[in-house]
Amino acid sequence: MAEDGRPGPGSDRPERRRRPRAALTAYGLLLPSLIVLVVITGWPLLQLLIMSFQRFGREQVFGAPPEFAGLQNYLDVLTDSEFWLVLGRSVLFAAVCVVATMVLGTLVAIMMQKLGGVLRTIVSIGLLLAWAMPPLSATIVWGWIFDTQYGVLNNVLSQWFGLPFEGHSWLIEPLSFFFVAAIIIVWGAVPFVAFTLYAGLTQVPDEVLEAAQLDGAGAIKRFFLVIVPYIKPILIVVTILQVIWDLRVFTQIYALQSIGGLAEQTNTLGVYIYRVSLGTGDFGAGGAISVIVVLLLVSISIFYVRQSIKEESR
Known part of the structure; x- marks a missing residue:
């Protein structure tokens, strides 16, 4: 340290030395999880990618060596009108579900904020029960409600x-x-949207809402001009997650088709991949469709990650 009490030129060296050690410690703690993630997720994705470039049918399932097909599977898929029909149907269906989910989830979150403690607890329990029910069980119950005869x-x-x-x-x-x-x-x-947005609504300062009310802003203006900017990061993240989940929906569609739907007219991407792979035995084409869907979901996920990084850096 210098005579005037200020730190000398070399006084920050210990701090600089600690930073690389802290970074190495963080990476060391993350390494086991990354290895497990690569083994569980990365290896199947690699096998899927390899299969998408092969002619892989039922003979290969029973041990026959696969033939290299290059980009032929992708060309067959991208030139198939049924694939584009299923893709458009899936995107449109996901858009409708996402909009309905976000609107209803937001309304339920606002309602929970206005309710008293007892009623909020009752609503929360009902939402948790709906959220905890497995998709297949929920589909069977709803199938009974919409049953033709009973x-x-x-x-x-x-x-x-x-x-x-x-x-x-x-x-x-x-x-x-x-x-x-x-x-x-x-x-x-x-339920997921309602609970998440309710948590965000509780973080909006009451002073800001009271000031907006004193300025003459009604409930609708307060929501869009005051509340929405505060919970915008949460809205973006939840919306993107809903898009990803609804684009790859499988259980509900497949179960309803088994109950009485026409598969040819109601296939979505998840069910279409399943039927192409197991129904026709063309696992190479199924792999190509899966890779295309993965790329679509990755592009959406990248947008989600970028938004999260932007919000964290503010």
Whole structure:
């Protein structure tokens, strides 16, 4: 240290030495998790990528050596009109589910903020029960509600309201099929959005809301001009996660098809990959479709990561 009390030129060396050690310690602690992640996720992805460049059918499943096909599987998929139809259908269906989930989840979160302690607890328990129910179990229950002969909904619409819905089949037509599927998916996704946004709403300062109210801002203006900017990072993250989850939905669609839907007219990406791979035995084409879907989801995930980094750097 210098005579005037200020640190000397070499006084910051110990601190500089500690930083590399701290970084090495952090990487060392992360290394086991990274190794497990690479083994569990990276190795199957590598096998999937290799399979997408091969002619891999039922013969290869039973031990026959696969043939290298180059980009032929990708060319076959990208020139197949059915793939583009399924992709467009999946994107449109995911968009509808995401919008409905975000709107309903936001409304439920606002309602939870306004409720008292007892009612909020009751609503939270109901949301947790809906969220905890496995997708297959939820689909079976909703399938009973929309059942053609014994469904509760048909009975209520026909007996109570006199509407011509007796014996109506909700799953035979693609539009009504996706209506039922959207209800099941949104019903299961709203709790996550509601709890997440409710946590964000509790962080909005009351002083800011009171100041906006004194300035004459109504409830709608306060929400869009005051609350939304505060919870914007949460809204972005939750929306992107919902897009990713709804694009790769499988269980609900496949179960509804098994109950009574027409697979050819109601396939989404997840079910389409399953049927191409196991139905036709063309695992190479199924692998190519899977890689395309992975690239699509990775592009969305990169946007999510960039948004998260931006918010952390502020």
